[in-house]
Amino acid sequence: MDRVVYVDEKKEAIQELSFALQDTYEVIPCLNPRETVSLIKKYNPKAVLLEIALRGYSGFQVLEDLQKLPHPLPAMVISEHIDPLFVVRALKTGAQDYLSRPYTISMLTHRLKRLIASSAPKNLEKGEGYVKRPLSIHKGSFFIGTSPFIQQVRELVRFYADSHYPVLIQGESGTGKDLVARMLHFSSYRAHGPYEVRNVGAIPLSLLESELFGCEVGAFTDARQRKGCFELAHNGTLFLDEIGNASDSLQAALLRVIEDGEVRRLGSTTSIFVNTRIICATNKDLGELVKKGKFRDDLRYRIAHLVISLPPLRKRKEDIPLLVEYFLRNSAFPDASISSKALSFLQDYHWPGNVRQLRACLERALLLCQGTHIEVGHISFE
Template identity: 40%
Template sequence: MIRLLFIDDEVETQKVIKTILPDDYIVYSCTTGKRGLQHLEREEIDLVLLDLGLPDMDGMVVLETILASENPPPIIVLSCCHCIPTVVRSMKLGAFDYLVKPFTREQLLQALQNAFLQHTLHRKSFSCDALENPLLSGIIGNSGCIQTMKSLLHRYARHWAPVLITGESGTGKDLAADILHRLSDRRHNPFLALNCAAIPDTLIESELFGSEKGAFTDAVTKPGKLECADGGTLFLDEIGDMGLAVQAKLLRCLEDQAFTRVGGVRETRVDVRIVAATNKCLEHLIEKGLFRSDLYYRLRVLTLHIQPLRERKEDIPLLTNHLVQQFPDKAYTLSFEAMEKLINHPWPGNVRELKGVLERAMVHTTTSKIESRHILF
């Protein structure tokens, strides 16, 4: 049973919601912000649907109050006009999703299901299975961030919903996406990647959706990555660099699970799990009008944030020892001072930079011992 608290002063909408939701939802309705908040104090709730236009209180204040409580349920806000500043504000505060009235039954159900899935996955205590899985042992580190990452990857692998991986460059986003695929039931099907920053916008479209001969100059008939990844996973790297036109087409594809090739007429249906990654703040891009908020919500059904290395310095010795053992010629060791120097560095390039620094150190040492003077940033 999913306990949904619906805070909205429109009695008509209250009735509609009750009739369209499946039987596994118990809907508690409140027509004012104050009553809604009182209800939350009294009873455990799994999801909140909150209309921002309330008679007694500012919807944003209600949102903030709920989010400030201990273990708040995910909140989906309803707004009457498609007002980007309001949506962005509520998103920044921590709303899970938003719907613009009037919305369809499918849109509502999708948003509720996504929120519930995210909520339950995060709430369950971390399973030990995650830490014992050999695939996950390829992720080195002992910090809380790495443990959470392993546990979430283990859980997310069993679902089909899109995953959004965020983190600075070099923190391990590619690594996480690859392991997620290999942990999932899709592992025997392809894992394909498309780097949206590396290809011009016009090409991304045909790379992603495929093209038909004659669609544009030099166009040949060929399937896109979505078709080639059927049954598997498509990793959309640097999604923040994807142009708005392709974003619109990708959104339609995620909603309908179907698309047409560039210059084509026939609809193609595929079963592909989308994993997207970015080192940019998508919320800032939304504010600047460079990223679609509706696509953002579609992609971030399940999220994974990887902290920069400087915020989890306890992982540096483990990563270092792991990395120096990967070098083929000798088993290298580090002096205490060398390790100290590594721990004190801020690592703007994260693990990728650490790898480079260690490779350089091995070139500079003539023995198998890496000293502080061999560490050059």
């Protein structure tokens, strides 16, 4: 039976977790956080679980101690603190996962199993597992700009990339939510795994569950056996866009997958384990949807542990010159230029369609100026 060290100053918390894991893991209690490293050397555990809010010698100091080991163990924080900055600091200090209370036993065991599995050596030649070292961001998957907003987004992507936590990306239409999702995937150790994208709002309700979870022969008329996107994204990332449009039944199913790490194809009686990182995006206020009874609060709680909020273009107009330069250099007319008056004209606009609208505006202007020099007269916003 694999061993895990649990660091907490509360005996009741250690007893509770030891009882919860008694059938699958031997829990080595650590009431004194300063003794964590010595217990690791003595018992050779597979992972470390710890409470971050410790007196005297904090959980952050424990994480720093773990990073000094020749072969740092994977660490999961279990805490009542859910402030995003608190989570970011824990991940930045060395934690690979962050589980907030209250949690279910199935969620705890699933996350712990996944944590240990992802840190074990893998045979890449046989297609098993992933590269653990974060890779450089995939070509084209980067954010243009130097504004404080964009710098913060880049930092959050860097901190969140290697976490197992689901990520919720919020922002108006056209702000680049799909781009951030790609950044999270391709800068993580899952980068060699699959990256599946599904627009929840674009899939017919009648096909949504089979598309996500798969189906068996005979599940419905003319049904053939097929994998759903959770299975297709095994050992990789599944990006669910427009999550605010999910139906009640889909929300319930998603909650089960997140908690248990298992999917069941339509028409099947058995469940399949999937190691899939979930990233969701929405241009709606999920809090308002919860108040209106259109979105489950427990699902919002699960998918929004890590949140990245994208600013509208009107709040980062200092980035417009860089965006314009980038779009021009990567257009069909890379030698085209733009006048200072035209650039100022673009910066004075409020951009309800955000970066997507800016790109379309420039494409029209390039056609009107025949790919030479863009003036104010070549610009139209509709």
